[in-house]
Amino acid sequence: MSEIPDFFDGEIVAMLADRIEARFEMPLDDLVRSMAQAHLATAGVTGVVHAYGLLTQAQTALEKAEDALAAALETATDEVLEDPVISLAHEVNQAVEARDTYAQWVRALLEVPAGKTSARTGAVSRLTTTLPVAAPAQAARIGIAR
Template sequence: MPEFSQDVLGVVAERIEDRFQMPLADLRRAVAAAPRANPDATSVVRWYGLLAESQDALDTAEDALVAALGTEPGELDDAAMELAHRVDAAVAARDGRAMVVDYLLDPLAPGKRGPAAWPRATPAPRRAPALPTFAPTPPGTRDIPARGVTR
């Protein structure tokens, strides 16, 4: 399934290149030379590397599963089921890492806008609660008579 994995990594690499206006190989070299120069680029390159690793693990797991299945249809034995679970876990890891890269590339993602998104921003002034609240009444001080009970 390498052609599909190249498509996934290719699409993500293309988005990275569009965002940073340079080829991915050049961006990797720039981040390696000065990792603190652009924290966004450093994060994206790091997570893209993790994505590529998880895609390699997925390709390996898929190849092992295909080899175990062979060409004969039938019920899966325990070894094949374990390989199927490994493929499923690899897909989940790859998709999760792809979502992180997608988040890092999206400048309008939640948490990246507004005053709270700036590292040195002052916190927003505290506002009153939306609904009126009252201090709790300590037990035993309420003046609520119980039904059918006289004091």
């Protein structure tokens, strides 16, 4: 289940747009223009604007998937749904998950304190591509009780 509360079509996008505008103290369109002109192109602004763009794309994809499913359900005649309708329902579920993921990402980026460039708070250990070497096995000593 999603951790994002239920919103109607596009409400979550509008709510996050309002939070972005409040955080950066300017309308979203001005923020995008300032970022594009490198006046305000910090890592924080760039990340939020990028994530918000992906969120709006995901919301558009969700709306299209919902429309396709609604049209298919209107023409469905059987009580048991056929594979194409089930497939459209899965597309809607995937679109909801994508939208919610981007919404969580935007929300997380907005929670980063002003002036910080990332949400990372501590050092991250480096991933390695080698496996640890096993120590040679010791011969087992079995004692017999007498």
